[in-house]
Amino acid sequence: MTTQPSTVPAPLARPRLRAIAGRRTVTVPSWPIGLVLVIAVFFALVAARTALDASAFELRELRAEINQESAQVAQLQIDVARASTPRRLAEAASALGLGLPEQPVLVLNSPGGKTG
Amino acid sequence: MTIGLVLVIAWGAVAFRLVQVQVVRAEAFADDALSQRLRSVVVPGPRGSIFDRDGDALALSVQGAAVTANPREISNLEETAQVLAAELGVGVDELRAKLAEEGSFVYLQRQLEPAEAAPIQALDLPGIYVLPEPIRVYPQSNLAAHVLGFVGVDHAGLDGLEYKFDEELTGTPGGLEFEVSPGGEQIPSGRFHRVDSQSGRDLVLTIDSQLQYWAEEELAAAVKASGGKAGSVVIMQPTTGAVLALANFPGFDPNQPGTAAPDHLRNRAVTDTYEPGSTAKLITVSAALAEAKVEPTRLFSVKDQIEVEDRKYRDFTPHEEALWDVNRIVGKSSNVGTILIYQQLGDPLLFRYLRAFGLGYPTEVDLPAEESGHLDPVSSWCGPCGASTAIGYRVSVTPLQMTAAFSAVANQGVWRQPYVVERIGDEPTGGRRQQRVLADDVAVVVRTMLGGVITEGTGAAAAVPGYAVGGKTGTTNKYEPELGGYGEDVVASFIGMAPLENPAVVIGVFIDSPSAKRQDTGGSIAAPLFSRIASYALGQLGVAPNA
Numbered sequence: 001m002t003t004q005p006s007t008v009p010a011p012l013a014r015p016r017l018r019a020i021a022g023r024r025t026v027t028v029p030s031w032p033i034g035l036v037l038v039i040a041v042f043f044a045l046v047a048a049r050t051a052l053d054a055s056a057f058e059l060r061e062l063r064a065e066i067n068q069e070s071a072q073v074a075q076l077q078i079d080v081a082r083a084s085t086p087r088r089l090a091e092a093a094s095a096l097g098l099g100l101p102e103q104p105v106l107v108l109n110s111p112g113g114k115t116g
Numbered sequence: 117m118t119i120g121l122v123l124v125i126a127w128g129a130v131a132f133r134l135v136q137v138q139v140v141r142a143e144a145f146a147d148d149a150l151s152q153r154l155r156s157v158v159v160p161g162p163r164g165s166i167f168d169r170d171g172d173a174l175a176l177s178v179q180g181a182a183v184t185a186n187p188r189e190i191s192n193l194e195e196t197a198q199v200l201a202a203e204l205g206v207g208v209d210e211l212r213a214k215l216a217e218e219g220s221f222v223y224l225q226r227q228l229e230p231a232e233a234a235p236i237q238a239l240d241l242p243g244i245y246v247l248p249e250p251i252r253v254y255p256q257s258n259l260a261a262h263v264l265g266f267v268g269v270d271h272a273g274l275d276g277l278e279y280k281f282d283e284e285l286t287g288t289p290g291g292l293e294f295e296v297s298p299g300g301e302q303i304p305s306g307r308f309h310r311v312d313s314q315s316g317r318d319l320v321l322t323i324d325s326q327l328q329y330w331a332e333e334e335l336a337a338a339v340k341a342s343g344g345k346a347g348s349v350v351i352m353q354p355t356t357g358a359v360l361a362l363a364n365f366p367g368f369d370p371n372q373p374g375t376a377a378p379d380h381l382r383n384r385a386v387t388d389t390y391e392p393g394s395t396a397k398l399i400t401v402s403a404a405l406a407e408a409k410v411e412p413t414r415l416f417s418v419k420d421q422i423e424v425e426d427r428k429y430r431d432f433t434p435h436e437e438a439l440w441d442v443n444r445i446v447g448k449s450s451n452v453g454t455i456l457i458y459q460q461l462g463d464p465l466l467f468r469y470l471r472a473f474g475l476g477y478p479t480e481v482d483l484p485a486e487e488s489g490h491l492d493p494v495s496s497w498c499g500p501c502g503a504s505t506a507i508g509y510r511v512s513v514t515p516l517q518m519t520a521a522f523s524a525v526a527n528q529g530v531w532r533q534p535y536v537v538e539r540i541g542d543e544p545t546g547g548r549r550q551q552r553v554l555a556d557d558v559a560v561v562v563r564t565m566l567g568g569v570i571t572e573g574t575g576a577a578a579a580v581p582g583y584a585v586g587g588k589t590g591t592t593n594k595y596e597p598e599l600g601g602y603g604e605d606v607v608a609s610f611i612g613m614a615p616l617e618n619p620a621v622v623i624g625v626f627i628d629s630p631s632a633k634r635q636d637t638g639g640s641i642a643a644p645l646f647s648r649i650a651s652y653a654l655g656q657l658g659v660a661p662n663a
Contacts, residue, residue: 067248071230074178076547081194081255086329096485100652103581 153295161287166314168325180251182226184228189243254370256411262383266370288314316374322358331363338645341633348385348515350624355522357532386486389512389609393592394449395510403469409460418453425499446565447573458506467494472553473521479533489513519624524618529554578643581662587612589638605629
């Protein structure tokens with residue numbers, strides 16, 4: 001038995017290793033994020049509060065307007081009622097020279113008579 | 117190690133408190149916080165209005181204003197007082213005193229109309245506020261003031277219909293509940309709860325404003341012209357008992373009841389009693405006719421005086437003895453003749469008819485403080501008491517009672533309970549009393565006799581051009597308790613109906629203490645007033661002339 005001579009691969013050339021500086025991971029500290037968040041929340045709250053206050057003032061203005069209109073309606077109600085009083089009508093009639101006749105003249109239709 | 121332990125304990129304490137606040141007592145704290153933010157406002161229910169029969173407003177409730185001050189916020193007291201005094205029409209001294217008061221709230225003026233409050237609001241004075249409050253307005257001022265009554269600043273009825281129907285007129289308050297910011301502004305997205313207020317119910321009256329106005333005008337003129345102390349006019353619709361007008365003089369403005377003399381606030385037509393005198397002869401004669409004790413044409417020998425037991429009665433005007441029938445006795449308003457008729461009737465029957473005509477007990481008209489008048493039970497009548505009662509003495513009545521009695525004759529013999537409130541809200545009022553006191557034919561005979569009073573009797577001045585009318589005069593000496601007897605003052609009255617055939621109105625006119633004493637009779641001052649009022653009333657009601 002013959003054996004073939006085994007072929008031994010030639011050893012690889014050992015790579016020439018060199019130390020390189022590893023990539024440094026940038027670690028961002030958490031406090032700026034927190035700060036930004038806090039500021040954002042703060043401004044959001046301020047904005048919400050401002051919007052709320054603004055609508056409250058709007059509401060107040062609307063209410064004032066309603067009160068003013070209601071007062072006008074109330075005053076008109078009173079004025080209309082006063083305008084139709086018999087005293088006022090009598091005074092207005094009197095100013096025009098109208099009044100109750102002292103001696104009224106009556107036109108009587110006799111029984112069976114015709115009018116028209 | 118020690119620091120760690122301290123931190124653990126501290127954090128533990130914080131955690132414990134956190135759980136306590138956020139979990140255990142969370143609800144209580146939330147409620148406390150809410151209660152600090154919540155504001156409740158009572159919204160008053162508007163008081164019902166009062167209208168006349170045609171829907172004209174007699175009393176209205178509207179949103180008015182009150183002017184208030186916080187004296188602590190006023191920087192310049194003197195200037196503020198000066199400016200406000202001019203606007204409010206109040207004395208500077210009065211305002212200065214109010215503005216200098218201790219405390220943080222004082223009313224400067226209440227019950228202002230919107231137009232009165234607006235200029236004060238516009239001034240924008242520091243420490244001066246205009247607050248909304250409901251006000252009661254009587255747009256027709258004095259008109260029907262005694263019927264309407266008035267309310268206090270809290271809107272509670274104090275007199276008249278305002279008092280009698282306070283429960284019906286008063287609204288049910290509602291409310292608002294909402295969250296406010298620390299600055300006091302409403303938080304729009306916050307909690308909001310509203311309970312609607314309910315308006316009070318309106319009253320619709322039987323009163324006719326036009327008639328009421330003329331009755332008041334004519335009454336005031338007549339009382340002033342006669343130098344009288346007071347007077348009343350009652351206009352009734354006999355077929356229903358509806359009171360179309362009820363006027364009293366002196367009157368008052370219900371917008372400012374505090375400025376009126378207490379005496380002027382009285383609704384004399386229902387609270388004052390007087391002896392009806394000759395107008396009561398209507399009842400005596402009606403009773404005698406109804407009981408067939410006399411015929412209208414029966415003749416009596418009438419002297420100008422008569423003695424009943426120890427009491428002497430005289431006719432108003434001396435005359436020779438004459439033969440007068442019942443018609444003439446009524447027309448002449450003879451005391452002696454009426455006593456002769458009464459003597460045919462007797463006490464029990466006279467008493468029964470007086471009661472049937474509504475004397476001695478209140479009519480139960482829907483107005484407060486009505487007097488019942490006075491009528492002694494027949495069992496306690498003295499010897500001549502019946503004779504006195506037959507001619508209208510020893511019995512007292514209110515003007516309304518007596519007008520209602522005449523209405524029975526006008527209404528075919530049926531007495532009807534007088535009333536002034538036609539509807540409450542949409543519901544008609546009802547359940548009123550009525551009773552037949554005379555047969556229809558007797559009522560016709562009595563009305564004819566009342567016509568004779570105008571055509572040939574004491575009431576000639578009551579004639580109304582174009583209409584046949586009837587009525588009865590009355591002139592009664594007033595009983596003066598201080599004197600213990602009758603004084604010189606009289607009550608002059610006339611109660612009549614028109615048109616006589618089918619009366620549309622019964623009008624009672626009463627003038628208290630005219631200055632000319634016995635010279636001012638029902639025929640001379642009350643009858644002409646009846647004529648003027650009846651003339652207007654018939655036209656206003658559209659009653660065609662018939663004579």
